[in-house]
Amino acid sequence: MEVFYDVLKQLIRIPSVVGAEHSFFMFVKRELEEIGIKVEYYDGVLVAKGDEPQSGYMSAHADRHGLICTGHNEFQYAAFIAKNRADLTGDSNSEQMLHNFTSRFVDEKVQAYQPWSGNYLGLGVIKEAFLCQRRNNIIFKVEGFDHLFPGTPIAFVDKLEIKDNLISAQLDNVVSVAIMIYMYHIGYKGTAFFTASEEAGKSWRFLLEWFRRFNISTDELLVLDTSPYASLEDINNLDIVLRNRDSNAVFRSPLKNKIKNIAIEENIKYHFKDAYLKNKMSQTKTTGSLGTTELGRLIKATKGSIQGSTLQLPTIGYHTANETTSIRAVESMITVLKRLYVDAD
Template sequence: MIGDDVDRVLTKLQQLVAVPSVVGYEGPLMRHLARELHTAGLDVTSTEGGVVGNGARGGRVVISAHADRHGLICTAPGTFTYAAHVLPAIRGVANSHRHAFAETVCTRFGDEEVRAYDPRTGNTVADGRVDHMAVCGIDDLGIEVPVKGLDAILTATPVAFQGKVVQEGQHVQAQLDNVLGVAMALVLVEGGFDGTVVFTAEEEIGASWRYLNHELLRHVQAPDTLIVLDTSPFDDTEAVDVGAVVLRWRDETARFSVPTVSRLIQISQSHDIPVVVKDRLIERLNEERRFNGRDELPLGRTELGRLVRGTAEFVNGATLQVPTTMYHTNAETTSVTAIANAMRVLRDATD
């Protein structure tokens, strides 16, 4: 079963990365996901902020995954801005831009093939490539990324990184955040999951929790079980190679459900699956950094943390994350073992 799960997740991954879903312009992928959930037999509702599928246990057991990915937006003829930064600026939301981060973005996507697409249909308008020889810039709207070959496209056109999945031995590379979580949820549904699945938009700008909350409030009471799927970045490959699942007791904004997190830990231990508790790991690293006079690492913010804080803890749950390296790139990497272990825990937790 678990081996079959991995094969199905990888097949879904191939299909999903081919559909563009730049943050703020997720329409083509959301329509694809609505069809998938409908085919699987769920009652499907499309909303402004995502797609919801409800089965017989709708509202009681909820799985969520954000479906947006990083990309660019054409903000003027020949000018392309990192979407996760330009959208808050356009909407009047406070956002800070650092030159160091601009360099990071260009390093992440230098020389990557991209495609401008029609946000209504998902059809490709033109192909281009990030110019790794040019320098990223920062203006009032955010981080400008130099792109060759798209001079003729219209302002406000989204530009996605070309979708590709590469498997080398036990490692899987793609723009995994968070199409991997979406693929896992779809495989769970096709295997008979009859709760609620919520695919949200705009997580990369911190807005997705509002869409998730809107769906949960339709059921009046908080779910018995809420699990939010995502990837989790690491600087080295240890967690990836051992196939760890990544859990949290908290993030920067909120503490998570003790019963739900405890259950995920128990399930993992029952299968001898390694567990990394990310907030505890960061706290240990920060003890060393304080001792050495270095700046502390942030605990990080999650969709679930924003939801818990935004609902004054009325809604709570747990994150279930797959460890990756090369975070937020087109070569974000995890392992077959990590995917298999996350699916095993997810299945047991939602039975």
């Protein structure tokens, strides 16, 4: 696992604000090409191919939350500025959270960078964050950035912390990117997709375009991500998170039962997030969203010609620089992927 943590530590330091992922993609491209993996770059998606590209299809989004300069000394949450919005309808968990998490940004260190080259443009500190109802976005006051031009991306300053069998950082979704790179190190021969703009609800379109470009369909697309929970207690007895569906579509893939069987054999603790959410809603007599995923949007758009499954790490502190999961959860996800794609050979 040393190689995995080396990769993760490096990736976390490379900014990848939603809509400004190019320099991060270039870093991933180099990492993979150094170990002999063929990498192709298309609009919104970096595609890695092993020696047997059809032996597996894994996907993870490469973008992370951050800010964008939108005027002199004006900064907005990047995922929700008008030009980044896709089919945001107000019912996704991240949109609902928009109304609840302004205070946690105060005193966070942030770094500005050139969107194309990734060159560092300076360090700042968030002094205030408030929800503007007219623009339905968080507006930030940042100290130290009065020289920046509109369009400049600003990432949270981040590093990996490992303590008490937990790992913390802005894990969503750099941890899945690191896992996919690590899979190539240990013998994965299939295809991996690194997508842009998932946090703005757009990544599925880039993925769809790739499948249509080559007239490829599959019922075994595996999408890796993190999945939010309220407290450490909620994730203490949970290693991986599966789904039968999200708010957009039912997931019908052989992968679901394969993963479930591997989990049982390996004593990996799992549950189905949609069932968990339904149960929670029935207990509290409330109604809410089952969540939206990249995969659900893709299945709905293709009327099921692309199908697959999700495999997620349970985390707390979702969409913060201190998102936390257990080392056991990370190792469980890697165990599942090894059994699916490497040991199977």
